Amino acid sequence: MGxxxxxxxxxxxxxxxxxxxxxxxxxxxxxAIRRTFExxxxxxxxxxxxxxxxxxxxxxxxxxxxxxxxxxxxxxxxLALRYDxxxxxxxxxxxxxxxxxxxxxxxQIGSVWRAEQPQxxxxxxxxxxxxxxxxxxxxxxxxxxxxxxxxTLTALKIPRFVIRIGNRRVLNGISECAGFRKxxxxxxxxxxxxxxxxxxxxxxxxLSKLEGNPKFIKxxxxxxxxxxxxxxxxxxxxxxxxREATDGIxxxxxxxxAISAMGIPPKFYKVDLSVARGLGxxxxxxxxxxxxxxxxxxxxxxxxRYDGLVSRFSPMRAxxxxxxxxxxxxxxxxxxxxxxxxxxxxxVLVLNFEPKCELYCAEILGDIRRAGIRAxxxxxxxxxxxxxxxxxxxxxxxxxxxxxxxxxxxxxxxVRNLADRAQxxxxxxxxxxxxxxxxxxxxxx
Amino acid sequence: MGxxxxxxxxxxxxxxxxxxxxxxxxxxxxxAIRRTFExxxxxxxxxxxxxxxxxxxxxxxxxxxxxxxxxxxxxxxxLALRYDxxxxxxxxxxxxxxxxxxxxxxxQIGSVWRAEQPQxxxxxxxxxxxxxxxxxxxxxxxxxxxxxxxxTLTALKIPRFVIRIGNRRVLNGISECAGFRKxxxxxxxxxxxxxxxxxxxxxxxxLSKLEGNPKFIKxxxxxxxxxxxxxxxxxxxxxxxxREATDGIxxxxxxxxAISAMGIPPKFYKVDLSVARGLGxxxxxxxxxxxxxxxxxxxxxxxxRYDGLVSRFSPMRAxxxxxxxxxxxxxxxxxxxxxxxxxxxxxVLVLNFEPKCELYCAEILGDIRRAGIRAxxxxxxxxxxxxxxxxxxxxxxxxxxxxxxxxxxxxxxxVRNLADRAQxxxxxxxxxxxxxxxxxxxxxx
Numbered sequence: 001m002g003x004x005x006x007x008x009x010x011x012x013x014x015x016x017x018x019x020x021x022x023x024x025x026x027x028x029x030x031x032a033i034r035r036t037f038e039x040x041x042x043x044x045x046x047x048x049x050x051x052x053x054x055x056x057x058x059x060x061x062x063x064x065x066x067x068x069x070x071x072x073x074x075x076x077x078x079l080a081l082r083y084d085x086x087x088x089x090x091x092x093x094x095x096x097x098x099x100x101x102x103x104x105x106x107x108q109i110g111s112v113w114r115a116e117q118p119q120x121x122x123x124x125x126x127x128x129x130x131x132x133x134x135x136x137x138x139x140x141x142x143x144x145x146x147x148x149x150x151x152t153l154t155a156l157k158i159p160r161f162v163i164r165i166g167n168r169r170v171l172n173g174i175s176e177c178a179g180f181r182k183x184x185x186x187x188x189x190x191x192x193x194x195x196x197x198x199x200x201x202x203x204x205x206x207l208s209k210l211e212g213n214p215k216f217i218k219x220x221x222x223x224x225x226x227x228x229x230x231x232x233x234x235x236x237x238x239x240x241x242x243r244e245a246t247d248g249i250x251x252x253x254x255x256x257x258a259i260s261a262m263g264i265p266p267k268f269y270k271v272d273l274s275v276a277r278g279l280g281x282x283x284x285x286x287x288x289x290x291x292x293x294x295x296x297x298x299x300x301x302x303x304x305r306y307d308g309l310v311s312r313f314s315p316m317r318a319x320x321x322x323x324x325x326x327x328x329x330x331x332x333x334x335x336x337x338x339x340x341x342x343x344x345x346x347x348v349l350v351l352n353f354e355p356k357c358e359l360y361c362a363e364i365l366g367d368i369r370r371a372g373i374r375a376x377x378x379x380x381x382x383x384x385x386x387x388x389x390x391x392x393x394x395x396x397x398x399x400x401x402x403x404x405x406x407x408x409x410x411x412x413x414x415v416r417n418l419a420d421r422a423q424x425x426x427x428x429x430x431x432x433x434x435x436x437x438x439x440x441x442x443x444x445x
Numbered sequence: 446m447g448x449x450x451x452x453x454x455x456x457x458x459x460x461x462x463x464x465x466x467x468x469x470x471x472x473x474x475x476x477a478i479r480r481t482f483e484x485x486x487x488x489x490x491x492x493x494x495x496x497x498x499x500x501x502x503x504x505x506x507x508x509x510x511x512x513x514x515x516x517x518x519x520x521x522x523x524l525a526l527r528y529d530x531x532x533x534x535x536x537x538x539x540x541x542x543x544x545x546x547x548x549x550x551x552x553q554i555g556s557v558w559r560a561e562q563p564q565x566x567x568x569x570x571x572x573x574x575x576x577x578x579x580x581x582x583x584x585x586x587x588x589x590x591x592x593x594x595x596x597t598l599t600a601l602k603i604p605r606f607v608i609r610i611g612n613r614r615v616l617n618g619i620s621e622c623a624g625f626r627k628x629x630x631x632x633x634x635x636x637x638x639x640x641x642x643x644x645x646x647x648x649x650x651x652l653s654k655l656e657g658n659p660k661f662i663k664x665x666x667x668x669x670x671x672x673x674x675x676x677x678x679x680x681x682x683x684x685x686x687x688r689e690a691t692d693g694i695x696x697x698x699x700x701x702x703a704i705s706a707m708g709i710p711p712k713f714y715k716v717d718l719s720v721a722r723g724l725g726x727x728x729x730x731x732x733x734x735x736x737x738x739x740x741x742x743x744x745x746x747x748x749x750r751y752d753g754l755v756s757r758f759s760p761m762r763a764x765x766x767x768x769x770x771x772x773x774x775x776x777x778x779x780x781x782x783x784x785x786x787x788x789x790x791x792x793v794l795v796l797n798f799e800p801k802c803e804l805y806c807a808e809i810l811g812d813i814r815r816a817g818i819r820a821x822x823x824x825x826x827x828x829x830x831x832x833x834x835x836x837x838x839x840x841x842x843x844x845x846x847x848x849x850x851x852x853x854x855x856x857x858x859x860v861r862n863l864a865d866r867a868q869x870x871x872x873x874x875x876x877x878x879x880x881x882x883x884x885x886x887x888x889x890x
Binding site for chain 1: 450451452453454455456457460461462463464465467468469471472483484485486488489490491492493494495496497499500503504513514515516517522524526536537539540541544546547548550551556558569570578580581583585586588589592596702703706707708709756757758759760792797803804805807808810811812814815817818819820821822824825826839840
């Protein structure tokens with residue numbers, strides 16, 4: 001303590017703090033997300049931040065460049081920090097398969113870490129909110145997840161967004177019809193994934209190194225219809241040569257009908273075949289969500305069907321579909337769009353300007369809190385009533401309680417509503433009852 | 446996918462998952478803790494899991510053996526995982542000192558990591574719930590933190606506990622009066638800290654290597670009083686030779702009076718000078734909390750005053766007092782004591798046994814959820830009404846909705862209350878209104 005050599009108080013590069021204002025707003029968002037996930041019957045699990053590296057990478061050496069590894073500690077297995085919540089879910093399901101309800105609907109909210117180069121607005125630690133249904137082929141599950149995205153963003157008061165829904169099976173069918181080789185399909189999908197952000201030029205350049213007909217792909221992606229039904233009919237006609245495509249279109253139709261049956265308004269979703277999603281493990285329906293008032297920030301919530309992930313760990317069949325909300329990006333978007341979450345309860349400050357009345361003030365403090373009202377006692381350096389009053393104003397307290405020796409003698413306190421400066425004398429025994437009538441109306445108590 | 450070589454689905458040693466039942470119960474505890482912290486005017490902050498190693502260790506090489514370090518990534522600074530929330534708080538305060546209300550009352554709930562050898566019931570990743578008041582010398586702040594422990598454990602429905610309150614200043618005074626050398630005081634305190642768990646024998650053996658009078662220490666620790674006032678009088682008399690001791694006793698008296706004024710019942714706290722707390726950074730009042738029905742698990746909540754920690758980073762003066770709840774230990778205690786938190790809302794299962802009625806069922810599902818009622822649709826392998834019914838019973842659903850082609854034709858559904866098996870027919874348009882009258886009374890809807 002008090003040593004001369006100070007350690008510089010700074011964050012590690014690529015990491016951030018949340019100030020009280022930011023943490024409270026984000027906390028309110030998380031509460032709304034949690035409530036919506038639970039409304040849909042998802043149950044919470046928690047898995048550790050640290051997993052065996054092999055669990056995370058699946059033995060794939062390409063992954064290791066993105067993860068934070070734990071420094072060697074003579075472990076049998078190297079350890080690392082999770083980079084998403086989906087792989088730990090797959091490990092959890094394989095490990096506990098006999099104990100879980102099936103299908104298993106779980107949600108998880110937790111930090112993940114990616115060892116990318118720090119850049120503006122991108123952090124190396126961020127919070128993900130995931131919902132997944134594991135153990136069903138039913139396409140109603142895909143619709144449920146999409147409906148959950150709609151309900152969650154609506155609960156967060158986001159007014160204008162579109163969930164873009166695609167299907168990797170249709171994209172594979174298109175690639176097939178366009179004469180690309182099966183082993184090139186992943187590369188074709190990666191190229192198509194650039195359509196939304198970078199336009200056809202980027203897709204074309206991605207396809208140019210491969211053998212096949214880019215023009216056919218362009219035409220397929222340009223097909224539209226006045227209604228979803230028309231769209232599906234046109235697609236079926238155009239892609240009738242591919243069983244994979246027609247099956248995939250049927251899947252999209254089932255999902256769209258189920259979403260509609262669940263009462264999701266049509267303007268909040270659309271079928272968009274150019275959605276491919278980067279992650280390799282998706283196998284069918286995929287989706288992402290664009291804020292119409294802020295498209296530049298990209299997808300705030302995406303996901304899809306991945307029928308093979310659990311098989312990394314177990315021979316069990318565990319077809320799954322899920323989504324992930326990037327809460328930090330969404331928080332930033334809400335900030336930019338001026339969408340604020342519910343304001344927290346205002347607070348009472350019990351002033352503390354006469355040392356011999358401090359215990360009397362502590363009694364009042366206890367009474368107020370027992371009425372369920374947020375309160376604190378002034379414990380700072382200001383010794384005068386005036387100074388403490390300024391503090392209350394500066395820090396947005398709603399009500400100030402003044403109890404000096406006059407009040408103590410009479411067994412009362414002065415209560416001042418800072419909204420209108422109205423001041424009342426209240427008997428000490430009355431404080432809980434009277435002050436419980438808050439939130440602090442402009443007409444006093 | 447489906448490769449033959451499977452990765453074994455297992456946790457890293459010393460880490461654990463939380464199943465849905467465990468995660469929900471723990472989540473309810475966290476909600477209660479959060480509400481109580483906020484009632485006391487604490488505001489949330491979030492800091493990252495990863496900090497600069499120097500921040501965490503303060504350059505003290507002894508600390509490094511307990512922390513998980515991040516594997517070298519060509520960083521300027523080595524990085525590591527936080528081992529508590531107090532050191533990151535000190536870094537945050539030093540870094541943001543001009544932006545914070547002062548005194549600064551913050552809470553934080555987050556995982557911390559310690560690279561200790563795994564052992565039964567001790568994990569290497571665990572959740573801490575911390576509340577601290579930074580920037581005040583007022584002993585009312587110490588009392589506030591102790592009152593907060595009382596209110597938090599009461600909110601968690603823990604019936605019998607004692608907060609044991611000591612003061613390092615008094616212990617230093619006792620050591621002085623007993624003739625120990627000043628440089629040995631930390632070692633004396635470490636020995637005294639063993640009193641509660643291991644008894645006087647362990648204390649004596651710890652003191653035997655040092656120069657001083659153990660008998661005096663024993664006598665001091667044995668001083669008791671019928672009332673706190675008597676205790677303080679006797680202590681003052683016995684320790685009048687040490688200014689540090691008499692000042693420390695006065696501090697204890699101020700804290701005890703303020704706790705009492707806040708309305709904390711006397712049976713929930715006591716002064717116990719043998720409380721020293723292991724961590725080196727404490728400087729004054731210290732406390733820990735023992736569950737009377739389960740003393741063997743040790744302290745579930747402890748803390749104290751630490752006036753020098755921020756000075757590791759800044760010349761600013763930031764006297765502080767705080768506490769930390771080990772939620773995992775407390776969760777285990779509640780389990781052992783049979784204390785269960787509020788039960789979550791029961792759930793509706795919409796059966797799904799006729800493919801051609803699936804969209805009708807999806808409509809009903811949407812209606813139920815829009816009424817704010819937790820619901821899901823059956824998406825598993827069972828195709829028969831009977832099989833799906835068994836699933837509902839096994840998985841503790843409260844209500845089952847049956848809508849086959851007969852119901853669809855009439856625009857109704859059957860709703861069965863699984864508590865009493867009463868069954869009602871409800872018109873589709875009525876479902877939200879009728880079912881909103883849950884929670885599922887035994888008399889049906």
